Amino acid sequence: MGTTETSRGSAARRKLLEAAEQELRETGELEVAAVARRAGVSVGLPYRYFGTRTGLLVAVLDAYYDRLDEAVAVRLYDEPTWAGRERHRIRDWVAFLYAEPLAAIVLGGLVGDGELAAANTTRLNLLIELGARNIAQAQRHGELASGRDPEFLAAATLGGTQAVVSVALARTPRPAPQTVIDELWAVVSGAVGLLDKESSTI
Numbered sequence: 001m002g003t004t005e006t007s008r009g010s011a012a013r014r015k016l017l018e019a020a021e022q023e024l025r026e027t028g029e030l031e032v033a034a035v036a037r038r039a040g041v042s043v044g045l046p047y048r049y050f051g052t053r054t055g056l057l058v059a060v061l062d063a064y065y066d067r068l069d070e071a072v073a074v075r076l077y078d079e080p081t082w083a084g085r086e087r088h089r090i091r092d093w094v095a096f097l098y099a100e101p102l103a104a105i106v107l108g109g110l111v112g113d114g115e116l117a118a119a120n121t122t123r124l125n126l127l128i129e130l131g132a133r134n135i136a137q138a139q140r141h142g143e144l145a146s147g148r149d150p151e152f153l154a155a156a157t158l159g160g161t162q163a164v165v166s167v168a169l170a171r172t173p174r175p176a177p178q179t180v181i182d183e184l185w186a187v188v189s190g191a192v193g194l195l196d197k198e199s200s201t202i
Contacts, residue, residue, distance in 0.1 A: 009049075012041070012045065012049065013049045015039050015041070016035060016036075016039050016041070016045065016046050016049060016050070016056070017059055017060060017063055018039075019035045019036075019038040019039035020035045020046075020056055020057075020059075020060050021060055021063075021101065021102060022038060023035050023038055024060065024102060024105055025101045025102065025105070028105065030053065030056065030057055030060075031053075032046050032047065032053050032056065035056065054112055054113055054115045054116055055115075057110060057112050057116050058115065058116055058119045060102070061106065061110060061116065061119055061120060061123070062119070062123070064100070064102050064103075064106050065123040067096075067100065068096060068100075071092065071096045072089060072092045072093045072096050073127055073130060074130065075089070075092070077089060081143065082134075082137075082138035082141070082143040082144065082194075083143070083189065083194055086134075086188065087185055090161070090181055090184050090185055090188065091181050093161065093165075094165060094177050094180050094181050094184065095177060097165045097169070098165075098169070098174070098177055103165070103169060104166070104169040104170065106120075107162055107163075107165060107166035107169065108166060108170075124158070127154075127158055128151060128154045128155050128158055129151075129154075130154075131150075131153075131154030131155075131157065131158055132150040132151040132153070132154040133150070134154070135150040135153050135154055135192055136150040138192075142195065143194070143195060144192050144193050144194060144195060145192075145193030145194075145195060148192075148193060153191060153192050156191055157187075157188045157191055157192065160184075160187055160188070160191070161184055161188070164180060164183060164184055164187070165180060165184075168180045
């Protein structure tokens with residue numbers, strides 16, 4: 001396959017993903033024929049790139065998590081303390097979810113089959129693994145209480161964050177982001193056993 005053909009294929013795939021995201025945002029549903037119409041392509045083209053409707057949904061989900069990773073999850077922060085870094089991360093996490101058009105749909109649970117659920121679980125487990133390493137390091141440095149399971153703590157704080165923001169996104173009007181950030185920091189700092197109690201204001 002030549003470079004031009006590869007580029008054309010990548011552009012077509014991106015166009016289909018964008019159309020799928022628009023369809024989900026506007027209708028809450030994802031039908032392959034509707035995505036093809038929105039993208040201005042044949043009904044068969046999405047199947048060529050994604051195989052099935054579920055394959056297209058998984059690709060949309062992966063693109064969402066890739067954006068989350070880049071914006072927040074794998075970012076390195078410069079603050080000298082764990083508390084400072086994680087307060088910054090929570091602020092960015094809430095900002096990302098408030099601005100991300102698919103956040104309410106993903107946090108509310110995309111409708112799909114077992115393959116989609118498994119893909120979502122895989123991405124969440126990767127976030128938990130990152131969080132567990134982060135927490136374990138802070139425990140070793142004496143910033144968090146030792147003797148507690150880092151993986152459990154990472155799962156609890158991630159799940160709590162997702163649930164709190166999901167509730168916030170469903171409210172009309174949405175609460176101010178700072179309100180959500182303050183609530184989350186109070187929950188997270190308490191849950192992980194922060195030893196150096198810094199100000200709860202972010």
